[in-house]
Amino acid sequence: MRRLPILLTGLVLFCAPVMAQTAPGPGDVAVAAPSQQYCVTVMSGFPNDDHVARYQFFRLSQEMAVGATPQFRAALAQYGDAEVNEQTPILDVIEAIANPVLRQAAPEMVIGFMEHLIDFEDRCGAFLEGQINSLKAYDGDLVWEDPLITEDALFLRQVLSESLDRAGAADNPAHAFATQDYAANLIQTRDNMEFQVFTTEIDDLEAIYMTDLDGRLARSNDLINKEMDREGLDDALTLAKDMDKSFKEQEDKRRLYTLWRILGR
Amino acid sequence: MGHVKTAFLLSAALLVTGCATSAKGISQSAVMKSAMAEPLRQDVPPGTAMAVLRYPAHVEDDAKQAYYDAYSKRAIGGRLSKDSGDASEIQALADGMIMKSNYYALSVYKEMAAKMPEHSVLLSPHTVKLGADGKLTSVPMTQAESLPTVVTVDFSSYSFPDAKKMMGKAPLTFGDLVTPLVTVHSDHRASAPTKGLKLASAPLLPYAAGNGRRDVDTSLSALQSGTFETPSAPLDFVAFLNADSTASVASQSFGKMSANTVTSFPLEKIQLDKKDIAKLSAKDGGVTDPLKNAFSAGFANQVIGIINRTDINKATMVSRASAISQYDPSLAALTIVGSQDADYQARYRYAERLLEAEQKYLSVQSLRMFDGVHNGEIGAQTRDMLKAEYEHLEKRRELARQQNINTTMAVLGVLATGAMIANGGVGQDCSRSRTQREYYECQRRNQAANKVITDVAIAGIAYTGSKAFSLNKQSKMMGTNYMSSVAPILEQQQTVTVNLIDSNETITAIRFEDLRAKLQTLYSEKQRSLDTVATRCGYTHDGAVKSGTWLGVCENGLANGAGVGVLRNDDGSAVEYYGYAVNGQPQGAGYMITHTAAGSTALEGNFTAGRADGTMRETSAGQSARVVSYSAGAQTGRAPVGSPVATPFGNTPLSVPGAGN
Numbered sequence: 001m002r003r004l005p006i007l008l009t010g011l012v013l014f015c016a017p018v019m020a021q022t023a024p025g026p027g028d029v030a031v032a033a034p035s036q037q038y039c040v041t042v043m044s045g046f047p048n049d050d051h052v053a054r055y056q057f058f059r060l061s062q063e064m065a066v067g068a069t070p071q072f073r074a075a076l077a078q079y080g081d082a083e084v085n086e087q088t089p090i091l092d093v094i095e096a097i098a099n100p101v102l103r104q105a106a107p108e109m110v111i112g113f114m115e116h117l118i119d120f121e122d123r124c125g126a127f128l129e130g131q132i133n134s135l136k137a138y139d140g141d142l143v144w145e146d147p148l149i150t151e152d153a154l155f156l157r158q159v160l161s162e163s164l165d166r167a168g169a170a171d172n173p174a175h176a177f178a179t180q181d182y183a184a185n186l187i188q189t190r191d192n193m194e195f196q197v198f199t200t201e202i203d204d205l206e207a208i209y210m211t212d213l214d215g216r217l218a219r220s221n222d223l224i225n226k227e228m229d230r231e232g233l234d235d236a237l238t239l240a241k242d243m244d245k246s247f248k249e250q251e252d253k254r255r256l257y258t259l260w261r262i263l264g265r
Numbered sequence: 266m267g268h269v270k271t272a273f274l275l276s277a278a279l280l281v282t283g284c285a286t287s288a289k290g291i292s293q294s295a296v297m298k299s300a301m302a303e304p305l306r307q308d309v310p311p312g313t314a315m316a317v318l319r320y321p322a323h324v325e326d327d328a329k330q331a332y333y334d335a336y337s338k339r340a341i342g343g344r345l346s347k348d349s350g351d352a353s354e355i356q357a358l359a360d361g362m363i364m365k366s367n368y369y370a371l372s373v374y375k376e377m378a379a380k381m382p383e384h385s386v387l388l389s390p391h392t393v394k395l396g397a398d399g400k401l402t403s404v405p406m407t408q409a410e411s412l413p414t415v416v417t418v419d420f421s422s423y424s425f426p427d428a429k430k431m432m433g434k435a436p437l438t439f440g441d442l443v444t445p446l447v448t449v450h451s452d453h454r455a456s457a458p459t460k461g462l463k464l465a466s467a468p469l470l471p472y473a474a475g476n477g478r479r480d481v482d483t484s485l486s487a488l489q490s491g492t493f494e495t496p497s498a499p500l501d502f503v504a505f506l507n508a509d510s511t512a513s514v515a516s517q518s519f520g521k522m523s524a525n526t527v528t529s530f531p532l533e534k535i536q537l538d539k540k541d542i543a544k545l546s547a548k549d550g551g552v553t554d555p556l557k558n559a560f561s562a563g564f565a566n567q568v569i570g571i572i573n574r575t576d577i578n579k580a581t582m583v584s585r586a587s588a589i590s591q592y593d594p595s596l597a598a599l600t601i602v603g604s605q606d607a608d609y610q611a612r613y614r615y616a617e618r619l620l621e622a623e624q625k626y627l628s629v630q631s632l633r634m635f636d637g638v639h640n641g642e643i644g645a646q647t648r649d650m651l652k653a654e655y656e657h658l659e660k661r662r663e664l665a666r667q668q669n670i671n672t673t674m675a676v677l678g679v680l681a682t683g684a685m686i687a688n689g690g691v692g693q694d695c696s697r698s699r700t701q702r703e704y705y706e707c708q709r710r711n712q713a714a715n716k717v718i719t720d721v722a723i724a725g726i727a728y729t730g731s732k733a734f735s736l737n738k739q740s741k742m743m744g745t746n747y748m749s750s751v752a753p754i755l756e757q758q759q760t761v762t763v764n765l766i767d768s769n770e771t772i773t774a775i776r777f778e779d780l781r782a783k784l785q786t787l788y789s790e791k792q793r794s795l796d797t798v799a800t801r802c803g804y805t806h807d808g809a810v811k812s813g814t815w816l817g818v819c820e821n822g823l824a825n826g827a828g829v830g831v832l833r834n835d836d837g838s839a840v841e842y843y844g845y846a847v848n849g850q851p852q853g854a855g856y857m858i859t860h861t862a863a864g865s866t867a868l869e870g871n872f873t874a875g876r877a878d879g880t881m882r883e884t885s886a887g888q889s890a891r892v893v894s895y896s897a898g899a900q901t902g903r904a905p906v907g908s909p910v911a912t913p914f915g916n917t918p919l920s921v922p923g924a925g926n
Contacts, residue, residue, distance in 0.1 A: 184607070191611040191793065198615060198791045202622055202784065209780045214629055216772045221637030224765045228642035230649065232757065236750040237653050243746035244739070251735045258731050 038086055039124035043131070045089040055135045055142045056149055057090055058128050063153030064114065065121035067185045073118060075175035079167040082112025093117060097156050107163035114160045147196075154189055161186055288432045288658055288665075290442045290536030295519055296563030303566065305381055306573045307415070312588070312620025313581050314414040315385040316377055316568055319500055320370035321363050321421055322390030322406060323763040331401050332393055333359050335506035337426045341446075341468045342436040342532065345427055355426045357748040360755040363393075365438050366421040367762050368647045369445070371639045372556040373420050374631070376565035384628035387412070388635065390766050391500050401507050403499040407770045408777070409627050410497040412620065413584040415572050416463065419448040419473075419501045428744035432661055434534075440655035441537045445560055447530060448473040448501040449571055453481050454843070455580035456525065457858045457867040458886035459514045463571050464528040465501065471511035473501040474527065478512040481860060484583065485839055488831040489814045491801045493587035493597060515887040524889040535559045542655045545648040551640050555651075578917050579856070582843070583829075588623070589616045591781075592788055598799035598816040601843050602827040603916030611793045619784050626780065630773045637765045646758060650751070657747050664740040671733035678726035797826065804830035805849035806840055807875040807898075815846065823849035827913070837862065844913035850875035854911040870895070871911040880908040 047053040068076075084093060093113050096102055103110055121128060136142050161183045164170070169179045309315060324332045333352070336359040337345055367390070378386040387409035396402035410417070423444045425435035436444035446466045450473070453461035460477030462470075480498050487495045516527045541555035554561070582601050590597035596612055604610070638644055693711060698704035797818055804813030804824045817828010824830055824846035833839045844855025851857065851872035858867045870881035876898030883900075884890045894904045 187607060191607065194791055195611070195614055195618075198787060199618060201787055202618055205780060205783055205787075206622055206625060209776060210625060210629055213626065213773060213776050214633065216776070217630065217633035217769055218636070220768045220772055221633060221641055221765060224761060224768055225637065225641035225643060227761050227764065228646055229757065230642060230646050233646055233649055233653065233751070233754050236754050240657075240743075240747045240750040243750065244743050247742045247746070248739055251739055255728070255731050255735050258728070 035123045036127075039120075039127045041086045042090070042120050042124065043127065045087070045091075047091065051135055051139060052142065052145065055132065055139075056145055057094075058132050058135070059146065059149045060094070060153055060156075061090070061117055061121050062125075062128055062132070063150055064156055065118045066153070066189075067157070067182055068118045068122075069178060069181075071175075071178035072182050073115070073122075075164060075169045075172075075178055076111055076115040076118065078172075078175065079108060079164060079169055080112035080115040081108035082110075082116065084113055084116045088116075090117075094156070097159055103159055103163060107166040110159060110163040111167060114156070114163075147193075150193065154186065154193065157182075158186055158190075288437065288439075288442060288662060290437075290534035292536055292538075292559070294445070294533050294535050294560040294563060295531060296560060296567050297558070299520055299563065299567070302563075303570055303573060305569050307575070307577050309382075309385065309415065309577055309581070310585075311617050312412065312622075312624050313385075313577075313585065314387050314409075314412050314624060315381045315416070315572055317387045317389045317409050317412075317414045317417045318370060318374050318377065319389045319391055319405070319410075319417060319419050320366045321393055321403065321500060321502060322367050322766055323392045323759060324360075324363060325392055325394040328393055328395045328401060329356075331395060331399075332506070335401060335508075336362070339506050339508060340426050341423060342425050342434070343427075343430065348429070353752060354428050354745055354748045357752040357755060358424050358426050358428060360752065360759060361748075362422065362424050362438065364647065364650075364755055364758050364762070365424075365443075367638060367759075368644065369422045369438075369443060369556055369561075370420045371635050371644075372554050372561040373418070373564060374635060375554065375639075376557060376561040377418075377568055380565050380569055384625050386631070387414075387624075387627055388631040389417075389497075390634070391503075392763075393500075393503055400509075401499075401503050403503045405497050406766050407627065407630060408623075408774070409631065411588060412624055412627065413581040413588055415575055415577055415580050416449055416451050416568060418568060419446075419450075421446045421500070421502045428748045429741040431658075431744045432665055432740060436532055436534050440651060440658040441539060441542045441555070442658070443535045443537060443556060443560065444533065445535070445564075446502055446532075447564065449568060450477060450480075450498075451571075451575050451580040452583060453477060453484070453865070454583060454841075454856075454858065455576045457865045457884055458525040459527050460512070460865060462514060462527045463575075464530055464567065466530045467532055469501050469505050470516060470527060470529055471513065472504040472509060474512040474514045475510050476501050476504045477514075479509075481865070485831050485833065485841065485860075488816065488829060488841070489833070491814065491816060493583055493590055493816070495587070523887060525884060525886050539655075542652060546652040550648045551644055578914050582914075582917070585620070586829075588620050592616055592619055592785060593792070595795060595798035595800070598828045599795075599797070599818070600917075601817070601829055602845070602913045604797075604827065605916055606796065608793050608796050612795060615788055615792050619788060622780070622784060623777075626773065626777055630769055634766060634769050637769065638762060641765075643758065643762055643765065646754075650754070650758075654747075657743065661740045661743055664736050664743075668733045668736035668740070671729045671736065675726050675730040675733060678729060799828060803849050804832060804842070804846065805875070806830065806832050806842070807850065813840075813849075815849070817846075825849075844872070854913040854915075856913055868895075869910060869912060873897075880904040880910050882910045 046057045082096075093116060097110050097113050097117075161179070164175075164179050165183075169175045305315075307315075333356050337355045370388070370390075374386060374388055388407070389409040390406045391403040392406055393401060393403045422438040423436050423446050424438045425431075427435065431437055431439060438444050446469055448465040448469055449463040450461045451463060455461065456463065460474065460481050462473050462477045465473040476498050480495075483498075484495050487493065514527050515523075515525065516529045517523050519528055519530050521528070535556075537555035537559050541553050541558075544550060544553040545555070547553075586597040586600050589600055593612065593616055596609075596616060599609060600613060600616075603613070693707050695704050695707035695711065698707050799817050800819050802815050802819035802822050802824060804815035806813055813830055813832030815824035815828055815830045817824060817830075818826025819828075820826070825848065827845055830842040830846060830851070831840070838859065838861040840860075841858045842851050842855055843857075844851060845853035846855075847853070852874065853872065854870070855872045856867065856869045857872070857877070858865060864886050866886075867884040868877050868881050869884075870877060871879035873879075877895035878897060879895060881893055881895050881904075882890050883893050892904045892908060892910060894901045894908075
């Protein structure tokens, strides 16, 4: 019985690509069949002993390809130089990109590795999406990994941008615009992420402070409203009525006296 | 002789009692009958309120005598006579006005809030106090007016300061009668020719315009001293009480739609629905809002119409800069025209989010104040009081009806007696007497009988006239008695209401201070550095006058880039400029407002070396904005149809070219 989750995981992971292909939504374009072998081969190099790690790497691959326009990929093709193929384990590829020594010494290699990942995402996007959706369906908590994955991907994309710069792409009129545009997008993405964090922190502050404020104000209102003496109004109205009555009686007397004077003249 | 006395008594009765009126009002305000309700079509950036509702909530002890004096001296709808009641009665009416303004303002708030987005309507109760010059002034009790706001609405419910005239035509807020006094302002940048004034109750209009002019002056002085922050203007009603200096603006009667003109709202005495009044003292009386269908709902629609026709960016740009300057002074001036630079955009977003947090906080405060006053014991007592006032008024109306019947009877009695006397009176027909003796006997008996009848008739007429007179006196005395007896209740009501508002503000301020410190820390930690910062330097306008101040991008001590320029000339005129400048002078797209003794005008378009140059949008009093051509500061005629007008506000979040009037 305790093995059930593991078996389910295996089943889901095994079936996921098939599910992704056999259940197209309305208007979906058929998955590119010629890439299938390539995609399955590359994906077999992803971690497969832990569904969280597998999700992280799928999502990381997806995120690292953000902003890679055809023009930018042309720059990668020109400046990239790495010995990498579909058999290379994904972990090795990513570790190589993150390696500070390699970044400094051989930016072309970093570019080459990133080009490999971006190419993989471009060709196998549908497979990746299918795997990610299946894993999310299996474990809804995986979405909590997303902010960290986005952060890591942004770091690796910045490494790529710097590597291209170091390799001289920014000085090449053919690629300058694409690489500068990519770098500007990275800044904007970084801004957006930081703003998102800022907003989340303010949201948290607001939730704490506003609930607290609302409670305090409500209690204070109740307390102060108790100071109100509503019976005082009744007394005031009775007093007004008494004064009116007394005045009316005086007026009636005065009027009778007037009548008596007229009749008695 | 007896006939003369009768006629005298009757004339006196008629003169004194007259034909008694029974304190009637119109069943619906003109705002309910005017143009159809329009949905809100404008949007505001985060941290900006659509409307702030200001009302007199409290009079400080030191200012009470001055307030009472001004209240009786500056009566609306008539003059006080010598027998206008003693001081305590006038004070009770003056206190009643504050109490009812507190209560009815909530109806207007509720209706506006229901028609506008969440958190976009705020309450700003004011304390009436003595200023440094010993004159009355008013200050907001909360921070609501520190946020950027499209329009500020002043509301109060008025009563003529003589309880004896309650049954006449004088304006009154008592029982089922309400006389609202309102004004609506936006910032003068959005409506330069009227100094921001959009609508005002007729008696307040010149004073509201005067307040608008002082606002302009204060704002220019603040800009000249390098800050966007200006204190809130006192309530227009307080300016009226003070008999502050007035200003003349182009105005139009309610229902007209001329551009750049203030709408004069008639003084109305509205009679609320009796069924609604009857429900007020029920346990769920708070659910009943008698003012809603008589005034508030329609007035909220009017405010929405005004917001729809207001250029929101121009109306809020300076107050937004002021609010942002609390967190980031070097960013504040740059927000006037905005920028597409990534560093600016990133930083502006942060600042805007901070203002949004402030807005939500202040909105919770407003909602709780509404809840505390309207739904608490204070509101319940106010409703009890309105119900009691209504019953009191109904009794007086009944007395007035009796008085009218008695007056009519007296008149008819005089006519009947006169006719009887003219016809020889009543009695036997003496012409049938057979002897002279019988004839004289018959005549003597008739005369004796007629004297008794006439005396009784005269006495009856005099009595009826006297009764009418007495009913009138009774009615007046009822008003006096009522006002005197409820005076301590009004005092208590006001004290508790102020305690509640004060407590709400204190709690909010303490927590707000704490929150703001945390927001400030967060902001400092997270914000990106700015490549270009705003500072203060010289603005020369046309190159000749060197005394101007520029808040914005500076270079070599002079305006160079985006910002705000302001200067005053020796002749008293002043210029405000929002846009781009080079070497201290307007250069490029800009928005310039010129204030002279003749009035204020605005020009938007391209400037070259400080002068309007090209196609400009010209806004002046009483007419729609015109698109005209300028060359070197001189107008050269109408611009070809469809000519584009340069605007400096293209980078702001809510730039609506052509909006506003």
